[in-house]
Amino acid sequence: MSKNYYITTPIYYPSAKPHMGHAYSSIVSDFFARFKRIEGFNVYFLTGTDEHGLKIQRAAEKNKKEPLKFCDEISNTFKDLSKTLNLSNDDFIRTTEKRHHISVQNLWNILEKKGEIYLSKYSGWYSVSDEAFYAEDEVEEKNGVKSSKVSGSMVEWVEEESFFFKLSKWQNKLLELYEKNDKFILPKSRRNEVISFVKSGLKDLSVSRKSFSWGIQVPTNKDHVIYVWLDALTNYLSALNYPNTKDNLYKDYWPCDVHMIGKDILRFHAVYWPAFLLAADLPVPKRIYGHGWILSGDEKMSKSKGNILDPLEIINEYGLDPLRYYLLKEVSFGNDGNISKDKLISCINSDLANNFGNLCQRVMAFTEKNMSLQVPKNINFNEEDLKILNKFSDNYDNLIDYINNQNINSYMNFIVDQMFIANKYFNDQEPWKKKNNLKRLNSIIYTSLELIRKISILLYPVIPNSSLKALNIFNITEEQINIESIKNNKFLESGTNIKKIDILFKKVLSND
């Protein structure tokens, strides 16, 4: 089995500033990347920006800037976001980069040579104001004027020369792919949607545009710009130095283990993308995961409702790790989730401050006062100690399994359970009453320290900064973190000095 793992976020479209949805996709992906790293995998974690298209071109004109310069600036806000979110991405790709253009044009050439792309005409009812084509049944006629049923805006019959990809040809092969690998698309409900969509019949896909110029040229016809998705999806290959299939990055990491995406772009990833790849005779990714949206209260965030929660503002006010923790733990992964300041505060206070933070604090304060900040010697675990410590080794395989199935919630539940158990253990053992029974006292403290270590390691993918702070007690550095070490009940070396710890999470006093 290969010990390589490739995970990607969507590449973000920088026509507006980053929002919670971007942050969510990124944080979730980072969580998996970090876990697989401490599991010992060589991980390649990719994110980036999609800078193609009319919207960008227009926005640049409006700002009186060269498109590329405009993109530079706006792409940087996403690079900044990656840093703000503490993403551990190995690369950040931009579709305006030369390596990407080479990659896309190469893929195009292959598809064209194989006869998968042909020149024809695209025609339909087009609304200039909506910038969209409508099907016959989406259009109605009033007083001799055709207009869109949806928007009511006027439509006109437009015919435009366009290249087409033979998507219809791949319908059965795609269904076969979904059938053969029932986890190719997750969660399952999304998989059903895709299958029913494909079963309903695929038409060939228009994969070039003539109406604007900001994009990658069709290599064989300079009047055409390559369709955004054929362009954007290929980023996953460009970053691995495709078309150089002999490159180590490509050899090690393709096919991709998981494309982490939002449910809104599932079709492009689960239908078009594998079809392009099959047609080009390239391996398809192993999994597409379409996660839900983050809502504000029960509503979609929108300017008109004034319920937008800006990730940067949240991070400024409450810190990054609390946000990461909240999104990973409180959202039922795969479904839509919601966030509000009240819920975030409640989560910070109960889970992070009162439960885990206070656990660290009480154990460390006790160790400082009674063991002069040393890992106790002469350990003799009793049944109670072992029962609790062994939970980690007993559940090790389950934890790995959770991650491999993107079951974030079970992973988080396990951690939270251990926090409760550790606090209860410390309570029940009453070390403050055992000062005349040093042998027992030593074992209690040692066990408690081990619990903190194990929990902190599990928390590393979730809240890396806070986890590292906690592990710093034991002088464990980021490079030394290893998930397998949670199986070890005697990892800590007796007699070694441990460090004091600052308050990990401050409680938030709610005043509204």
Add this chain to the structure above:
RNA sequence: GGCGGGGUAGCUCAGUUGGUUAGAGCGCGGGACUCAUAAGCCCGAGGUCAGUGGUUCGAUCCCACUUCCCGCUACCA
């Protein structure tokens, strides 16, 4: 309209391949303790598991119907 997912404690969600008292966290009420961020621990209140009917010795879980919510139903991404 068609296809799919869902309606489980005040809130957010688990769960049940059908089987004795249906779970967790938060919130709420009470209690004992004091190492700790007045945290933690214990006890408790609170659910006709959307409704109706059916299959079954037995259904929250299977089937049918009803009702409500959500998603998909291609070229804006």
